Amino acid sequence: MTTTPRDRLLDAAGELFYREGVGVGVDALCKAAGVSKRSMYVLFDSKDELIAASLDRRAPGYDAALLPPGGGTPRERILHVFRAQDGLTGQPGYRGCPLVATATELKDAGHPANAVARRHKQALTDFFAAEARAAGVADPDTLAAQLTIVFDGSGARAVVRAEPLAGLGVTTATALLDAAGVG
Amino acid sequence: MTTTPRDRLLDAAGELFYREGVGVGVDALCKAAGVSKRSMYVLFDSKDELIAASLDRRAPGYDAALLPPGGGTPRERILHVFRAQDGLTGQPGYRGCPLVATATELKDAGHPANAVARRHKQALTDFFAAEARAAGVADPDTLAAQLTIVFDGSGARAVVRAEPLAGLGVTTATALLDAAGVG
DNA sequence: CAAGGTGGAAACCGATCGGTTTCCTCGGCC
DNA sequence: GGCCGAGGAAACCGATCGGTTTCCACCTTG
Numbered sequence: 001m002t003t004t005p006r007d008r009l010l011d012a013a014g015e016l017f018y019r020e021g022v023g024v025g026v027d028a029l030c031k032a033a034g035v036s037k038r039s040m041y042v043l044f045d046s047k048d049e050l051i052a053a054s055l056d057r058r059a060p061g062y063d064a065a066l067l068p069p070g071g072g073t074p075r076e077r078i079l080h081v082f083r084a085q086d087g088l089t090g091q092p093g094y095r096g097c098p099l100v101a102t103a104t105e106l107k108d109a110g111h112p113a114n115a116v117a118r119r120h121k122q123a124l125t126d127f128f129a130a131e132a133r134a135a136g137v138a139d140p141d142t143l144a145a146q147l148t149i150v151f152d153g154s155g156a157r158a159v160v161r162a163e164p165l166a167g168l169g170v171t172t173a174t175a176l177l178d179a180a181g182v183g
Numbered sequence: 184m185t186t187t188p189r190d191r192l193l194d195a196a197g198e199l200f201y202r203e204g205v206g207v208g209v210d211a212l213c214k215a216a217g218v219s220k221r222s223m224y225v226l227f228d229s230k231d232e233l234i235a236a237s238l239d240r241r242a243p244g245y246d247a248a249l250l251p252p253g254g255g256t257p258r259e260r261i262l263h264v265f266r267a268q269d270g271l272t273g274q275p276g277y278r279g280c281p282l283v284a285t286a287t288e289l290k291d292a293g294h295p296a297n298a299v300a301r302r303h304k305q306a307l308t309d310f311f312a313a314e315a316r317a318a319g320v321a322d323p324d325t326l327a328a329q330l331t332i333v334f335d336g337s338g339a340r341a342v343v344r345a346e347p348l349a350g351l352g353v354t355t356a357t358a359l360l361d362a363a364g365v366g
Numbered sequence: 367c368a369a370g371g372t373g374g375a376a377a378c379c380g381a382t383c384g385g386t387t388t389c390c391t392c393g394g395c396c
Numbered sequence: 397g398g399c400c401g402a403g404g405a406a407a408c409c410g411a412t413c414g415g416t417t418t419c420c421a422c423c424t425t426g
Contacts, residue, residue, distance in 0.1 A: 100287075153335040
């Protein structure tokens with residue numbers, strides 16, 4: 001086994017918590033990771049800490065799947081995120097943004113994983129704000145918040161309807177960009 | 184006891200499932216409702232059926248809290264929904280749209296409660312579409328879907344950030360209405 | 367007053383929960 | 397070769413899970 005128990009645990013946790021919810025038992029988790037419960041409780045203080053750590057670890061990969069490569073106009077770079085999301089909603093295992101899903105399941109706002117979700121969701125908003133600023137928008141922070149709302153609302157729609165977005169997120173974001181004068 | 188066991192069960196289920204998630208145990212549920220498990224399993228085939236039934240029962244109340252009274256322009260009637268939502272996000276127990284939250288927690292798209300969520304979420308979209316049509320919008324169905332996306336995205340924002348919307352949903356919806364020419 | 371149905375209290379079922387502990391095997395390092 | 401830490405297997409803890417069953421107290425109706 002070339003990977004460490006810690007890596008295997010975080011990977012398995014990230015996938016299982018997203019696919020089946022944070023209610024997944026520690027036994028099933030450790031079995032999927034090929035790690036003993038003993039090791040898990042040596043590496044993490046509690047299941048809650050593992051939830052937070054796995055979300056923190058998974059988020060960068062999630063961002064990478066959404067954010068655009070270098071180059072392109074701000075408008076195109078922003079729309080790239082919504083096009084990427086549209087593609088994700090067409091995949092069979094899609095269950096919404098992992099950050100939003102976790103925050104929704106963990107009713108406690110003080111849960112360590114909730115702080116992780118807030119921080120990473122802010123990263124997407126920051127990306128939108130930077131692009132809006134580059135485009136010379138009058139109020140880039142407001143536009144960034146609005147785009148984030150469209151992003152998460154699109155995810156919710158795909159989950160509730162259990163079907164792909166079919167371009168609705170892209171067109172909604174486009175309407176906001178047009179209204180803000182982002183050419 | 185003037186209420187029936189069925190009513191007490193549905194009320195307690197609607198509140199507990201929203202406040203603590205669908206993972207709440209049947210024991211705690213029955214205790215809160217003042218109903219024996221025996222009666223619960225006579226009235227409902229399973230916990231899953233109870234989840235669906237409680238969501239179906241509670242949804243009309245949610246709608247009533249959001250939808251506007253009679254009168255007013257389509258634009259005002261639509262914005263009333265977002266203003267009402269803004270107020271809800273400021274309340275201490277707010278945990279997002281119950282329909283979206285339930286659909287997110289129940290990873291199974293075939294769960295009976297998921298069909299209930301889809302149906303009631305469609306009711307909100309239908310309201311938006313009717314108002315958009317009354318306003319003479321070119322594509323009322325698309326605008327209605329976009330407004331629903333903004334509604335659910337706003338709810339997600341309030342949950343992840345654990346703070347009130349502070350008008351962001353209203354301004355985002357306003358931007359879409361302006362873009363669509365809804366005066 | 368008697369009969370029958372409603373529904374609560376509580377025991378019970380096997381399984382699983384989060385978490386702890388014991389034991390033992392393995393591989394690297396002196 | 398002997399030692400020591402890492403880490404897997406599994407027993408164990410009390411509590412709780414979804415679900416079933418038994419028993420009995422109450423109310424209504426005749």
